[in-house]
Amino acid sequence: MKALLCKQFGPPESLTVEEIPSPKAGPGEVVVTVKAASVNFPDVLIVQNKYQVKPPLPFSPGSEFAGVVKEIGDGVQHIKPGDRVIAFAGYGGFAEECLAPANRILPIPGNMDFVTAASFILTYGTSHHALKHRADTRPGETLLVLGAAGGVGIAAIEIGKVLGLQVIACASTEDKLAVCREHGADATINYATEDLREGIKRATGGKGVDVVYDAVGGPYAEAALRSSNWRARFLVIGFASGEIPKVPLNLPLLMERSIIGVYWGEWSKRTPAEFASAVRELGEWFMQGKLKPHVSSQYPLARAAEAMNELAGRRAKGKVVVVP
Ligand SMILES: NC(=O)c1ccc[n+]([C@@H]2O[C@H](COP(=O)([O-])OP(=O)(O)OC[C@H]3O[C@@H](n4cnc5c(N)ncnc54)[C@H](OP(=O)(O)O)[C@@H]3O)[C@@H](O)[C@H]2O)c1
Incomplete structure (x- = not known):
């Protein structure tokens, strides 16, 4: 599968798209086929080693994405292969597939499309x-x-x-x-x-x-x-x-x-029940038409660095999305 890789810390243009082995789900983990991943400001910081979360090199940035569950590991119960999901794994989303802990994955509310779902949570x-x-x-x-x-x-x-x-x-x-x-x-x-x-x-x-x-x-x-x-x-x-x-x-x-x-x-990890109830409320507000995520541009994976630079360069309005 293809992934945007950060092999050494630096600006988005130092990232490369490479072919790497598909991930395998271990206990409590899920592999998601990524359909859309949105850019968040922490993605711009994490590749420059300026963010509080510091993944081991090499890694793919992309904190938030939506897609279809490909494989689940032992002990995962709330989702199954084929489910449409939102994931907020912290990194890994700018790739065709991503491994994430099961507790960072939620079903997509209602019939929300993948690009919107990747821009929501x-x-x-x-x-x-x-x-x-x-x-x-x-x-x-x-x-x-x-x-x-x-x-x-x-x-x-x-x-x-x-x-x-x-x-x-x-x-x-x-x-x-x-x-x-x-x-x-x-x-x-x-x-x-x-x-x-x-x-x-x-x-x-x-x-x-x-x-x-x-x-x-x-x-x-x-x-x-x-x-x-x-x-x-x-x-x-x-x-x-x-x-x-x-x-x-x-x-x-x-x-x-x-x-x-x-x-x-950090709050979402410390208080999972409150977090789940907040996500439920946001899903209901979306379904009632009260929330309308604004996606201003979309890029293919090969141009994910440009997507990140749109945010870093203060040019983005609302969300910028990478579609592998
Ligand atoms: N505390 C949390 O839990 C939490 C969660 C998510 C995000 N964040 C933080 O919230 C901030 C915004 O995140 P975001 O994803 O909404 O980013 P974003 O979409 O890029 O929005 C940031 C806004 O900041 C303004 N800005 C002013 N100076 C800027 C500069 N030098 N470079 C870039 N933007 C500049 C821009 O608006 P104007 O051009 O109109 O000034 C831009 O629209 C980030 O610092 C992020 O780390 C915090």
Whole structure:
């Protein structure tokens, strides 16, 4: 089978597509024939040795994929060969077949197609966990989403609307902001052309925001925190800008604001029952037409590095998918 291989850490263009032996399922493992795999920001980091998960070399990136179960190992009960599944294995998805632990594999909700299924769990799961469990949002609150046209960003807009929030989406181009409005944003700020604090004042009539969803980091973080209200919750999602912000701790003190870390992957392993119930809820919302994953481009496996560079180069809107 063909696989995109990371043989030494480096940028996506250093990856090669090679023929390697098909994997075999050991106890508690599953081999999936991959039909579609989406690019997530951690895929760009993992091949450069800049991510918290560090697989042994050589490995294939591709944290999330959808496909058909080819083989199951001893002890696997909840799925069988031929089942349509979503997998979030952390890596291995940019290949024709992938081996994954059975507890990282779920049935595809309803009749969702493979490309959509590959674009669903990680981004919607993260934003659902962040807004519902970590920020404990209440209907009517105002949510500010930084990097709102990205994978987790669009999911945060849509889930924010399902939870009854007023959503302000921030992104760097007018095209990206148009996509945010299509997915439900009530107001938008172009933080490349307008000062973020001024934009928040304009969008909230001077009231400020109750929840900040920050997938970008860098200088926007402090500006957003300063524009947040009494007892606001600031969700630390990621640092796509490459800069981990350092904020003065008087900002949480003065307004009883909370800075809250979100680590969906770890949470999903530590609390499998809560995770399963979150996935069920997301599947129901999808089936009810409340969630509409945005896939902006698709690439064959041979061009998977270009797919990763679309994200790394800040050009992607929503999800970019590799179809082996
Ligand atoms: N905490 C968790 O559990 C969790 C789970 C999943 C992902 N994440 C993290 O969330 C972040 C976003 O992930 P994603 O998959 O949604 O990525 P994505 O689709 O690439 O979105 C990231 C957004 O960040 C903005 N950005 C600003 N500066 C950038 C730069 N220098 N390079 C690239 N993008 C830049 C871009 O929007 P503009 O151009 O509009 O600014 C882009 O749309 C990543 O840091 C990822 O590791 C965290």
